[in-house]
Amino acid sequence: MFLLGKTGKAALSCLAGTLALAGAATTQAQEISRGEVIATTCYTCHGTYGVSPGAIPSINEISADRMAAILQAYRSGQRVATVMGRHASGYTDEEIREVAQYFGKLQKRGK
Numbered sequence: 001m002f003l004l005g006k007t008g009k010a011a012l013s014c015l016a017g018t019l020a021l022a023g024a025a026t027t028q029a030q031e032i033s034r035g036e037v038i039a040t041t042c043y044t045c046h047g048t049y050g051v052s053p054g055a056i057p058s059i060n061e062i063s064a065d066r067m068a069a070i071l072q073a074y075r076s077g078q079r080v081a082t083v084m085g086r087h088a089s090g091y092t093d094e095e096i097r098e099v100a101q102y103f104g105k106l107q108k109r110g111k
Ligand code: HEC
Pocket: 038, 039, 041, 042, 043, 044, 045, 046, 056, 057, 058, 059, 062, 067, 070, 071, 080, 081, 082, 083, 084, 085, 087, 099
C-alpha cells in the first residue's frame, strides 16, 4: 500500500512535468498562430496576405517593426484614420507585436 502510494505520487509528478512541457509547447504554437489568425481579420479589407484588390492600401510589404509602430500610432490616435483607429484599439501590445511579426515574415517570403 505504501509502495503503491509512492508510485502513484511519482506517476503524478511525472504527469505534471509532461503537462508543463505540453503547456509550454502549446503556448509557443498559439503565439505563432495567433499572429496569423489576427492577420486573417486584416485580409477582409486589405486583401489576402495584405495584397489589396481595391482602394484600401496593400500592407504586404511592411516590415514587422514598421507595422507595429503604425498599429500603435493608429491605436493611440496619433495617426489619423477612418477605420484603423477603431480596429487597432481592439488589440493588446502583445497582439500587435504578433500580427506585425507575421506580416514581417510574409514580407520576407515575398508574398
Ligand atoms: C474594416 C476594414 C479594415 C480592417 C479589418 C483592417 N484595416 Fe488596415 N486600413 C483600413 C483602411 C480604410 C486604411 C486607411 C486608413 C484609414 O482610413 O483607416 C487602413 C490602413 C492600414 C495601414 C496603413 C497602410 C498605409 O500604407 O498607410 C496599415 C499598416 C494597416 N491598415 C494594417 C492593418 C492590419 C495589420 C490589420 C489587421 C490587424 C488591418 N489593417 C485591418 C481598413 C482596414
